[in-house]
Amino acid sequence: MNEHQSKNRLQFFDEMAANYKGRFTNQFPFLFYFYNQRLVAACSGLSFHEETRLIDYGAGTGFLYDYLLSDDYSLSNYIGIDISADMLSQSNIPIQQREVGGLDRLKKQQVQDYIFSLGVTTYMTELELVEFLGIVREKLQKDGSLIISFTNKQSLDFKIISTLRQLMPKQWTRKQSLGYPSILAFSPTEATELLAKAGFRINQMIFLNQTVFPLNRLFPRLAVFIAQRFLSKSRRPFWSSDFLIHASIRPQ
Ligand SMILES: C[S@@+](CC[C@H](N)C(=O)[O-])C[C@H]1O[C@@H](n2cnc3c(N)ncnc32)[C@H](O)[C@@H]1O
DSSP, X not given: OOHHHHHHHHHHHHHHHHHHGGGGXXXXXXXXXXXXXXXXXXHTTOOOOTTOOEEEETOTTTHHHHHHHHTXXXXXXXXEEESOHHHHHTSOSXXXXXXXXXHHHHHTSOOEXXXXXXXXXXXXXXXXXXXXXXXXHHHEEEEEEEEEEEEETTSHHHHHHHHHHHHSOHHHHHHTTOOOSOOOEEOHHHHHHXXXXXXXXXXXXXXXXXXXXXXXXXXXXXXXXXXXXXXXXXXXXXXXXXXXXXXXXXXX
């Protein structure tokens, strides 16, 4: 990613910061459903205790922090890293537990039990993601976990959005919040291969967000109803806009 692209990315999130937290309310049923589903999937099967060390890479406005806090986990060893100071400043993460920056910040951390990265790979370049995985490998305990989500290239939602982005003027896609110019997406097989190449073993893959554009923007409650009632039971990646992986270090 060149300097111009990284400036654009930072500006994109800085501009979004003030309104981002509002997305996680009942006012936005589709996003509320999706973010909740992602947090539940991210934390499923993990245990948290006083000494648990965790990094939330791309912490944003601290949805994970709030989620864990509400469950009474001690978060004294939580660190939220994000390129956008504006996103972090909207969070409840204590100032001494926030780090503004990217991979440079991650490199400076101690060994961790868990490293989360939720909704972030979409905005990385592939090179950056490979570098991220290399650093995570060094920063995880032997029995630690990486919890990472991806945009699903094989989903109907991604296919519709990609087609519209090509056909429609940029102003229109921005207005519809389809905004970020270059989305990094993977199929489940590609993500599995990428992680295996970086030295990880996949323990669990969970499919997320079975709502589809434009139904989820036009009739969000209906889209969520259909997703929860019917599509979430489908094992086909086609219906899920994202997927999340729990991975651990593969012994060499
Ligand atoms: C879609 S938001 C997700 C925020 C949060 N993880 C959540 O679950 O709500 C993506 C966040 O990742 C941050 N981000 C994007 N690329 C990043 C990078 N290379 N390094 C660190 N943070 C990054 C953005 O600033 C933004 O706050």
